[in-house]
Amino acid sequence: MSASSASPAPPTLSQRVILVLALACGVSVSTIYFPQAISSLIAADLHVAEGSAALVVTAAQFGYAGGIFLLVPLGDRLPHRRLLVTLLALTAAGLVVAGAAPTLPVLVAASAATGVTTVVPQIIIPMAAGLVPADRRGAVTGTLLSGLIGGILLARTFSGTLGEWLGWRAPYLAAAALVLALALVLARVVPDTTPSSTHRYPELISAPLRLLREEPDLRRSCLYQATVFAGFSAAWTALTLLVTGPTYGMGAQTVGVLGLVGAASMFCTPLAGRAADRRGPDAVTLWCLLGVVGSAAVLLPGGMGGAAGLVVLAAGMLLLDVAMQSGQVANQARNFALRPDARARINTAYMTCAFLGGSAGSWLGVRAYDRLGWPGVSGLVALTAVIALTRHLTRARTTAAPAGDATVTPSRVP
Incomplete structure (x- = not known):
């Protein structure tokens, strides 16, 4: 075949572009996490209870789940550049409205609307998975998630x-400017x-609903991330109440500094991606779930207060961050191997379930803290x-059974 008649090569991603996309994931996702560190400032300025101000976080996560369900499937249908730039412009507009909100209901509504449009990472990640070789998919996914994690961590700080310096409205307006600049870069x-x-x-x-019915491995990934992300969100939402409450009596800035301890997860997710490429996603999933259980045990004494309590909280949140984010890499490596022509729709099913779990976790975390204190939150994480x-161990035993029993019928295999 002559060169002139050959079909054009598909686009690929250079390392430079991958790093820019990782930055895009971090900046865009930060808009649903930074309210966690300023909910006490919102409560004081708008004269509402801190538990009510925490609804801003819950609304953003519910909006994000809705955006994943309604908008991410368009990643299989529309050119990615136009879709990403449009969503970022809408996100910037929503952040401006939130930053100017005169009352809590307006702020909650603006947070929910912003959450709907800030689903850019969930379009970028499956797009990138389709533009790199299969043996690099886990590593590239890990790199993008490390950028996403960096955005989450730096957002809180x-x-x-x-x-603390300029009031709770300043982060919203500054984020709007950053998101708009990012839209110009991605264009x-x-x-x-x-x-x-x-x-x-x-x-x-x-x-996505049909894919959930048809793909057992997708259902597993959804269950793993929805439950773990629920515990993660519960811990971070309640952490603000603990640190700014009478036990520690510190400001919102301390919550942001505690968020920085999770920076190690930025370096762990590429390692988790390479491990998933070599050993398979299920092995990484097991390590991560055990890590979350361990983090709950470490977090338990964090309610005692004082310097020792802060050290415990930092260590527990670090372990929880690393385990949750590394598990995310394993789950997405499993998902993206299922149907190459439907990666955005698969990611829609997965991330919708994950953020529904996270939203429920934020709500449950506040209730657990109000009724049972910090031990109740640690128990919820566990x-x-x-x-x-x-679920993971039950599946492992079920799939291992046929190897030792030649008489097993196919109907017993999940």
Whole structure:
């Protein structure tokens, strides 16, 4: 075949573009996490209870789950560059409205709307998975997630520090400017891509439900991340109440500094991705679920207060961050190997379940803290991990049984 008649090579991602996309994941996802560090400042300024101000975090996460379900499937249907730039522009507008909100209901509504449009990472990650070789997919996913983690961590420190200096509105307005600048960058660096689907929108948004029915491994990944992310969100939401409450009596800036201890997870997720490439996602999942159980035990004494209590909280949150984010890499490596032509829809099913779990965890974390104190929150983290670990170990025993029993019928294999 002559060179002129050969089909054009598909676009690929250079290391430079991958790093820019990792930055994009971090900046965009920060908009749903930075309110965690300033909820006490919001409560004081708007004259509402801290538990009510925490609804800003819950609304953002529910909005994010809704955006994943409604918008991420479009990643299989529309050119990625145009979709990403449009969503970032809408996110910047939502952040401006939130930063100018005169009352808590307006702020909660703006947070939910911003959450809907800030799903850029969940479009970037499956896009990148389709533009790199299969043997690099886990490593590239880990790199993108390390950028996402960096955004989560720096968001808390950024908002806590800036909020203490200039008030809680300043982080929203500064984030709006950053997101708008990011939109201009992505308009230049995102490669031209060809949509993998010609389905109409109603078919696209119904596809994740069908995929959940048809793909047992996708259902497992969803269960693992929904439960673990519920515990993670519960711990971070309640941590603000603990640190700024009478036990420690510290400010929002301390919450942001505690968030920095999770920086190690930025370096662990690429390692987790390479481990998933070599050993398989299930081995990494087991290590991560055991890590979450261990983090709950470490966090338990964190309610005692004082310097020792802060050290315990930092260590426990570090372990929880590393375990949760590394488990995310394993789950997505498992998911993206299922159906190459439907990666955005698979990611829609997965991340919708994950953020529904995270939203429920934020709500449960506040209730557990109000009724049972910090030990109740630590127990909630442990419970969520045990649910996922039980499912994982049960499957491992079931799939191992046929190897030792030649008489097993196919109907016993899950």
